[in-house]
Amino acid sequence: MDKIDIEKLNRENFRSMMNALSRPGSIEEIKPLFKSNLLAxxxxxxxxxxxxxxxxxxxxxxxxxxTNSKELSENEADYVFCDKLDEELFEAGKIGTMKDPEFSSTYIFKCKNFEGIEVKLSGPGINGSSNHTLPISKDFIEKFNNKNSTFPMGNEVFFINEKAQVLALSRTTKVEVL
Incomplete structure (x- = not known):
């Protein structure tokens, strides 16, 4: 049985996730834990x-x-994980308050790949704007833009594909269908 340095793995994966979040639309590599990207x-x-x-x-x-973390309902949890894009689940999550925007939910969705709707992303971390395909629907884009319309409140969303890659949208990202 191979030894796993979980602390090192967590540091590397956290850096990849923060890089993806700070540059929406960029793709970063993550390392699986127990053969699972989501569990990592x-x-x-x-x-x-x-x-x-x-x-x-x-x-x-x-x-x-x-981790000893607590499992709560979808409308109370800090982190919401799902095996596929789920618009109702996304809509149910908390967005924080003006005073405490950190009390929002962060979403992590598994997907086969990052193919899907062609969109234009703009906002902090993006030089002007950039075009990408994302594994989302037009309804999800509308919900995402609506929930993130009152900064600093909103949600971050991570997509994890089968190739152990992560792509993220921050609460400050504007998403437009092309």
Whole structure:
């Protein structure tokens, strides 16, 4: 059995995730944990003082044991994980308040790849604007732009594909369908 330096893995994955978030539309590599990209991200983000909600088929029991984070409902959780894009789940999450915008939900969606609707991204971290394809729907774009319309409130969204890559949209990103 190979030894896993979980702390090192978490540091590397956290850096990749923050790079993706600071440059929306960019693609970063992550390293799987227990052969799972989603569990690697969950282990990176979760700890005893935060909560999560998970909708899917992966086994989160080991992550529960390692992180000791609390499982709450989708409208109370700090981190929301899902095996696919789920617009209703996205709409249910908290967006924080003007005084405490950090009390919002961060979403992590699994996807096969980053192919989908062609969009134009603009905002902080993007030089002017850039065109990308994202594994989302027009309805999701409308919900994303609506939930993130009152800065500093809003949500960050991470997409993790089957190739162990992550792409993110920050709450300050503007998404337009092309």
């Amino acid at each position: 991200v969950a282990n990176t983000l979760l700890y005893a003082e935060v909560s999560y909600f998970y909708k899917g088929n992966e086994d989160f029991e080991l992550i529960n044991a390692i």
